Amino acid sequence: MTATMIKEFRLPDLGEGLTESEILSWKVAVGDTVTLNQVIAEVETAKAVVELPSPFAGTVAALHEQPGTVVEVGKPIVSFEVDDAGSSNGGSAPTAGAPAAVESSGEASPAKREPNLVGYGAVVEHSGRPTRRARGQAQSEAPRETPASTPAVAGPTQQRPSETEAAERPRSTPPVRKLARDIGVDLELVSGTGPGGLITREDVQNFTGAAEAPAEIPVLVQGERETRTPIKGVRKFTAAAMVQSAFTAPHVTEFLTVDVTATMELLTRLKGNRAFEGYKLTPLTIASKAVLVALRNNPTLNSRWDEASQEIVQFNYVNLGIAAATPRGLTVPNIKDADRLTLRELSTALTELTDTARAGKSSPSDLSGGTISITNIGVFGIDAGTPILNPGEAAIVALGAVRKAPWVVNDELAVRQVMSLSLSFDHRLVDGEQGSRFLADLGAILSDPAMVMTMI
Structure with a gap:
């Protein structure tokens, strides 16, 4: 019988030191079996709508917050029942009835490396091979302040071309190359449908099946003589930023x-x-x-x-x-x-x-x-x-x-x-x-x- 344990996933800092996010929707339910990097929720920060990938493979044991709830960074939002031996490397779902221990995803010992909760995705175990940088990307002489990058999300199995075939860089734009890096797509495997074979955002999304739906519009509360709109998300962030800018x-x-x-x-x-x-x-x-x-x-x-x-x-x-x-x-x-x-x-x-x-x-x-x-x-x-x-x-x-x-x-x-x-x-x-x-x-x-x- 395989031993299992309960792992908590705490709301990570989704970038730029944001302190809270709103749970927009859950993509899973209690009892669902999930795989590593499977999207489990959609959350809204003060800047953007972000899909949260699962840092574990296992079974959803509990959802701690309801849609519409604003949650502080570091608070548990979901618990998983995971295989003790393969909790962070895509192990199979635990056997029902196996003994379970409780462990927080942010409190693992150094000997048992857990997914990094800084950023908004699970970190896949390092393979020992350095991450390849986009060829030809020049670096500024001055140090840059860059936001935390998005960890790669698991996609279809990718076969790398030979060194000869990889000599020529695929035609794409910086935003498309960034999107490909964010979701773990090798552009050398993508066929471009744009002018002259240019690889577009849609080509990358279609390759992974990651096409996204439009964002939801905030619900308005209507009375007889007035309409009230909750001040949150982008509106709240914009208001605070503009006041700070105008008076600073x-x-x-x-x-x-x-x-x-x-x-x-x-x-x-x-x-x-x-x-x-x-x-x-x-x-x-x-x-x-x-x-x-x-x-x-x-x-x-x-x-x-x-x-x-x-x-x-x-x-x-x-x-x-x-x-x-x-x-x-x-x-x-x-x-x-x-x-x-x-x-x-x-x-x-x-x-x-x-x-x-x-x-x-x-x-x-x-x-x-x-x-x-x-x-x-x-x-x-x-x-x-x-x-x-x-x-x-x-x-x-x-x-x-x-x-x-x-x-x-x-x-x-x-x-x-x-x-x-x-x-x-x-x-x-x-x-x-x-x-x-x-x-x-x-x-x-x-x-x-x-x-x-x-x-x-």
Whole structure:
């Protein structure tokens, strides 16, 4: 008879030091047999909806919290009856009636290594082979602050190709490569359905069967004369972050209205270019690239204020945040190392980022580590605004609507396509001159895209 024991799974820190999460739904019930890394619950943090994989293989003995309950990190949420010999390496379910001991997943002895509960997944036993890094991924000379990575989730059995076949890196974008790393997919085994064989997010999800459903919308409590919405999750986090930002960083906002007729004409030409066939190109795509170029000559806007060490930290990379309105509230996921992407790669990354955000499936790491942000208020028909900085960033750019308006060209009045740019920056980090030069450079690029040649 195989000995069994009861193992408790405590709610882990799902990233960025968050202290609590809400149980949205259980994917298992008491008595169910689960495998290592099987998704057992869906929880909502202040930043994202996250699927929790099981750190054990065994039988669900108890569910300690009900859906809708907000649980503090470190509290037990589920107990498993597991095989004493194979509790952390995918052992089979325990034999019914076998004696059971109780052990917490966070209190294992060094001799019996348990899954790591920091992060939001189970840690598979190390095989002795180092984790392969994506080839060609350049590293910044300056140390980076990076969020905890998501442990790999077990997927289909993967056969590695030969060294000759692996010599050429599969075509994909940084967000797709990150997704593949997060869920344990080898991109060399995935067939791309995108332009020119590009591997898309859907290709990776279809390979693992991990396609996700849209996030749930918070339940409203309606009375005769009012509607009440619980303040929690993203809404609660956003409110706290904006208050902190508004009352911590001295905001300055500047405005510039520019003639973007040349940019809109360029956009039309690119859409008809075979090299961009299948790519989604918008004014946001071009403006994002323009922001990245303008930062090269104005790097102080890509920095943060470190209150603890009393230092200004200037980033030698750009994690470009894009404000997105989602069913769960405003989020600002960011494109990692956006400054290293070509225009086509940036287009793909923007599409994937916004689609994931609107589906409510941005991961905690997607929402952390941004260095500068863009908010596209023009899609709502708004011309200008005074955007509040994303906490920890020195600047945010608001893109206004593109409108036809009278404009003076060569001393003559003409109808042109015009856009207003708004730039908010932290005056502790960025002087008025620096902010003004950045905004002027951004406006120059959007007025005449050929100006890029003078800035790179």
